[in-house]
Amino acid sequence: MPGEVPLRGRNLGDLAFKTLLTIAAIAIPALLAFLVWELYLGSKLAIERYGLGFISGTNWDPVAEEFGALPLIFGTLTSAAIALVIAVPLSLGVAIYLTEFAPKWIRQPIAFVIELLAAIPSVVYGLWGIFVLIPLLRTAVFPFLRDTLGFLPLFQGPIYGNSMLAAGIILAIMVMPYIMSVSREVLLAVPTSQREAALGLGATRWEAAWTAVVPYARSGILGAIILGLGRALGETMAVTMLIGNRHEIAASLFAPGYTMAAVIANEFTEAATDIHFSALTYVAFTLFFVTVLVNAAARLLIWRVSRGRPSGGQGV
Amino acid sequence: MADRAPPDAPRIRAAGLTAFYGAFAAVKDVTLGFGANQIHALIGPSGCGKSTFLRTMNRMHEVVGGHVTGQVLLGNEDIYAPGVSRTRLRRRVGMVFQKPTPFPTMSIYQNVAAGLKVGARLPKARVDEIVERALQQAALWNEVKDRLHTSAVALSGGQQQRLCIARTVAPEPEVVLLDEPTASLDPQGTQRIEELLFTLKAAFTIIIVTHNMQQAARVSDTTSFFYLGSLIETGPTKQIFTAPAVEQTEAYITGRFG
Amino acid sequence: MNRLGWRRWKSRVMVGLMMVAVVVAVAPLVMILATLVARGAGSLNLAFFTQIPVPAGETGGGVAHAIVGTLLIVGTAALLGLPIGIGAGIYCAEYPTARLAVVARFVADVMNGTPSIVVGVFAWTLIVDVQKHFSGLAGSAALAMLMVPMVLRTTEEMVRLVPHSLREAALALGYPRWRTSLSVVVRTCLPGIVTGSLLAIARIAGETAPLLFTALGSQFMSRDLDQPMAALPLTVFTYATGPYDDWHRIAWATALVLILVVLVLSLLARLATRQRFGSRG
Numbered sequence: 034m035p036g037e038v039p040l041r042g043r044n045l046g047d048l049a050f051k052t053l054l055t056i057a058a059i060a061i062p063a064l065l066a067f068l069v070w071e072l073y074l075g076s077k078l079a080i081e082r083y084g085l086g087f088i089s090g091t092n093w094d095p096v097a098e099e100f101g102a103l104p105l106i107f108g109t110l111t112s113a114a115i116a117l118v119i120a121v122p123l124s125l126g127v128a129i130y131l132t133e134f135a136p137k138w139i140r141q142p143i144a145f146v147i148e149l150l151a152a153i154p155s156v157v158y159g160l161w162g163i164f165v166l167i168p169l170l171r172t173a174v175f176p177f178l179r180d181t182l183g184f185l186p187l188f189q190g191p192i193y194g195n196s197m198l199a200a201g202i203i204l205a206i207m208v209m210p211y212i213m214s215v216s217r218e219v220l221l222a223v224p225t226s227q228r229e230a231a232l233g234l235g236a237t238r239w240e241a242a243w244t245a246v247v248p249y250a251r252s253g254i255l256g257a258i259i260l261g262l263g264r265a266l267g268e269t270m271a272v273t274m275l276i277g278n279r280h281e282i283a284a285s286l287f288a289p290g291y292t293m294a295a296v297i298a299n300e301f302t303e304a305a306t307d308i309h310f311s312a313l314t315y316v317a318f319t320l321f322f323v324t325v326l327v328n329a330a331a332r333l334l335i336w337r338v339s340r341g342r343p344s345g346g347q348g349v
Numbered sequence: 350m351a352d353r354a355p356p357d358a359p360r361i362r363a364a365g366l367t368a369f370y371g372a373f374a375a376v377k378d379v380t381l382g383f384g385a386n387q388i389h390a391l392i393g394p395s396g397c398g399k400s401t402f403l404r405t406m407n408r409m410h411e412v413v414g415g416h417v418t419g420q421v422l423l424g425n426e427d428i429y430a431p432g433v434s435r436t437r438l439r440r441r442v443g444m445v446f447q448k449p450t451p452f453p454t455m456s457i458y459q460n461v462a463a464g465l466k467v468g469a470r471l472p473k474a475r476v477d478e479i480v481e482r483a484l485q486q487a488a489l490w491n492e493v494k495d496r497l498h499t500s501a502v503a504l505s506g507g508q509q510q511r512l513c514i515a516r517t518v519a520p521e522p523e524v525v526l527l528d529e530p531t532a533s534l535d536p537q538g539t540q541r542i543e544e545l546l547f548t549l550k551a552a553f554t555i556i557i558v559t560h561n562m563q564q565a566a567r568v569s570d571t572t573s574f575f576y577l578g579s580l581i582e583t584g585p586t587k588q589i590f591t592a593p594a595v596e597q598t599e600a601y602i603t604g605r606f607g
Numbered sequence: 608m609n610r611l612g613w614r615r616w617k618s619r620v621m622v623g624l625m626m627v628a629v630v631v632a633v634a635p636l637v638m639i640l641a642t643l644v645a646r647g648a649g650s651l652n653l654a655f656f657t658q659i660p661v662p663a664g665e666t667g668g669g670v671a672h673a674i675v676g677t678l679l680i681v682g683t684a685a686l687l688g689l690p691i692g693i694g695a696g697i698y699c700a701e702y703p704t705a706r707l708a709v710v711a712r713f714v715a716d717v718m719n720g721t722p723s724i725v726v727g728v729f730a731w732t733l734i735v736d737v738q739k740h741f742s743g744l745a746g747s748a749a750l751a752m753l754m755v756p757m758v759l760r761t762t763e764e765m766v767r768l769v770p771h772s773l774r775e776a777a778l779a780l781g782y783p784r785w786r787t788s789l790s791v792v793v794r795t796c797l798p799g800i801v802t803g804s805l806l807a808i809a810r811i812a813g814e815t816a817p818l819l820f821t822a823l824g825s826q827f828m829s830r831d832l833d834q835p836m837a838a839l840p841l842t843v844f845t846y847a848t849g850p851y852d853d854w855h856r857i858a859w860a861t862a863l864v865l866i867l868v869v870l871v872l873s874l875l876a877r878l879a880t881r882q883r884f885g886s887r888g
Contacts, residue, residue: 038441038468040426042434050785054701057694061711061759064752065718071732072725126628134622135629143629150636152873154813156840157862160847161639164646164855206635213632239618260720267722269816270840274848294724294816301731301820317728321721328720412778440781450776454794464780466790516780 072321075314078307087315093280093296095304100312102319104280108197108290109320112272113265115201115286116208121258123205124213132220133228133242144217151210159274162203167194167275170202175287190285195277198286203271208261215260215335219253220246256334263327267320269294293320359422360385360554361406361442361524366419368398368405375401377578378419383524383571388546388555390569390586392562394601398578403526403558407442408435423523440468443522447529449509451501451516458497460512464520479519486552487515488545507538511545518549525549527557531564543568562602566590574598640866647863650856659828666853670861672828676837677868680746680822681812683832688751689758689804696762696800701788703767712763715756726752727817735821743829743836746822750814754807761803765796801879809872813865815840839865 079087083100090101127147131140171194182188223246231245232238247254277289278299293316304310359382368376376398383389391399404410405417408428420427428438443464451460461480465471471479480497484490489511493504501512510530517525527546531539546568549555559565565572566586573583574597582589582598593599654669661668695715699708730749735741769792777787793800818824824841825834839861846858 038437040428040434040437041432042437044434044436044783046783046785054694054698057691058698058707058711060691061695061755062714065714068729071729075732123628123632126625127632130625130629134625146636147632152809152869153639154840154865154869156815156843157866160843160858160862161642163847165642209632237614237618239621240614263720269722269724270844294722297724297728298816298819314728317725321725324720324722325717328717332716407779409775409779412775436781436783439779444779446772446776448772450772452773452791467781
């Protein structure tokens with residue numbers, strides 16, 4: 034009975050299986066290439082008409098067919114910078130506390146709760162921002178900042194509520210979970226011997242964490258921060274709802290501004306001329322390239338620390 | 350190395366077999382046959398090529414990127430001839446690994462029946478019969494007959510390994526390869542496996558790689574000693590352990606190296 | 608001695624500051640959830656789930672159209688995105704060193720960081736601009752594109768967690784490679800793949816930006832994917848930015864429903880991995 038299986042034979046199942054998987058895998062780079070191509074085609078008109086002057090122009094007037102994206106780029110970078118200034122110390126504090134100091138039983142629940150923040154849809158942040166955060170900022174926080182730090186141009190001028198600072202603050206809340214969870218992963222990957230060596234030399238627990246553990250994970254933490262930056266640059270809804278949507282470059286953080294993502298969200302359905310569509314697509318194209326560069330840098334840094342392990346970053 | 354196949358016509362036989370990983374030859378020009386219904390032990394220090402040699406018998410070394418020159422004849426068919434299907438070959442030459450590998454998502458019953466899935470479709474009653482027979486052969490039936498449909502990973506290590514043996518023998522292969530099957534078991538588990546090997550040899554040709562010389566001496570009919578990828582000596586177990594012909598063999602079995 | 612005292616004191620202060628950071632970090636979540644419940648829960652009644660909106664100025668009505676729209680758009684996106692994401696993920700795990708796997712993995716990371724609004728523009732040029740009308744399907748395409756890279760990475764990681772010994776055991780039984788892969792390897796890590804898929808679905812269910820100029824939104828019940836369609840996040844956006852108090856009330860209630868959908872999906876995802884495979888080798 035056993036000898037009945039002939040040795041020769043072909044296996045069509047394997048061929049079909051590999052073919053299907055290969056098609057799925059090819060679809061990924063194909064989709065991205067297609068995306069780049071479509072964005073290029075869409076923005077071709079504007080690229081030909083405005084070239085790189087698009088990036089340095091400050092006037093945005095669809096009726097006069099003038100499109101300068103500098104205020105958008107400024108707003109995108111400024112709101113992201115505010116977000117990082119607030120979110121980085123907070124997320125690092127939490128990440129270091131959770132890996133080095135917190136009682137064991139509390140670590141998982143806190144990390145879980147903070148990662149839940151990443152699951153909240155952007156539009157819900159926007160809603161909360163409009164009705165809870167903005168009133169709070171307008172009536173309490175902004176006046177306080179103007180009274181105490183008003184000597185800086187950043188905190189001068191009329192208070193609107195919807196503003197660059199409001200957008201930056203909501204972005205900070207939104208990117209914090211990403212920075213926190215990636216930093217935490219990176220810190221967890223630091224070998225225990227690092228801590229023990231420092232403690233053995235008589236360092237306090239804080240000194241051990243700050244001088245032995247954190248520097249070891251430095252480039253991974255930097256990667257986490259840049260990953261957060263990537264998120265902040267491309268974030269759309271909450272920013273659109275809070276930033277005030279005005280094409281101007283203001284010194285004061287209390288003034289409204291605009292971002293690249295927000296202008297696409299606001300104007301795409303209203304655009305009436307081909308050149309307006311094309312200009313908006315040009316903005317999308319530029320935004321795409323900036324985020325690709327930022328993310329590539331982040332991945333590289335994280336990969337250097339946690340070599341071998343596939344990098345996290347979407348760990349919700 | 351001279352051709353010293355066991356007396357009776359070998360069930361499976363390597364002829365001038367060299368096995369490579371990349372450019373590295375892990376097994377060098379081995380000619381060795383294995384008679385039916387016997388237990389054959391392969392011994393030698395770690396890294397000597399005995400496991401690689403075993404894996405060339407059902408082309409499992411190719412899974413990790415190895416290749417061979419030379420032949421392995423099953424009956425009188427070369428298993429490396431073009432057009433030979435590895436999956437069909439492995440249904441005739443089964444293998445048990447060092448660590449127990451029950452499929453965690455399957456019940457005990459499903460594990461034993463797993464190898465039947467790739468053959469001709471069998472009626473349920475026939476599968477029931479085969480599962481019971483295989484578990485009997487693996488000396489596990491009495492312990493699990495009342496919980497055939499529970500998870501296989503709940504079994505002890507020794508039970509898991511006997512389950513893997515049952516899974517391997519269920520499709521009735523001609524040859525059963527065992528790669529250090531007791532290396533991860535306690536002495537009691539080891540003893541159970543050794544006992545069941547004696548019953549299994551009535552039905553199969555068994556080749557076992559072991560790092561444990563006492564085990565080779567206890568269970569096998571023939572023993573082959575490998576060193577640095579070459580077959581140094583082969584013969585009836587008693588002869589190898591009492592009167593080895595080659596000095597290296599003697600050095601190894603008396604514990605002077607390895 | 609004095610110096611040591613100062614260092615100990617500093618250590619204690621820093622730990623205190625970090626605990627403050629934890630509180631500050633957790634506070635927004637608590638505040639957001641509390642406001643959602645406080646302002647949204649009161650409006651949740653049967654009509655809210657079964658009716659479509661009434662004209663502006665009148666009170667009552669519901670968001671049944673948006674619930675149906677979200678189910679259809681997200682469901683279609685999952686049908687489009689999951690096979691590609693899971694298939695490509697298995698490819699990357701099965702042939703980890705193949706050039707295509709390296710490329711697909713890298714591109715997935717790039718796509719993962721691509722702003723969703725950009726993907727929306729892509730779907731617009733691809734479908735809306737060609738068909739000359741907005742459609743739920745265009746929204747599904749955008750969302751599918753967003754979920755593919757997430758699903759790919761989790762699938763690959765999960766498949767790679769399965770011990771190699773299981774694969775060998777199946778191959779040694781004479782399983783062909785495809786069968787080894789599906790009925791042993793993938794089957795073993797299926798809970799993990801389900802978790803990854805559910806998390807990806809939860810994530811796209813809350814996406815608004817890519818739907819703005821694809822699905823567009825609607826005030827009416829539509830079950831035709833070739834037509835503009837409402838979705839929960841779009842409804843939150845429209846009503847939150849509108850001028851009427853009653854709209855704001857609906858926005859809060861809709862946001863509460865949306866967050867419940869997202870949280871339930873995330874929770875289901877965690878339950879799926881609860882029964883993890885036993886011995887990990």
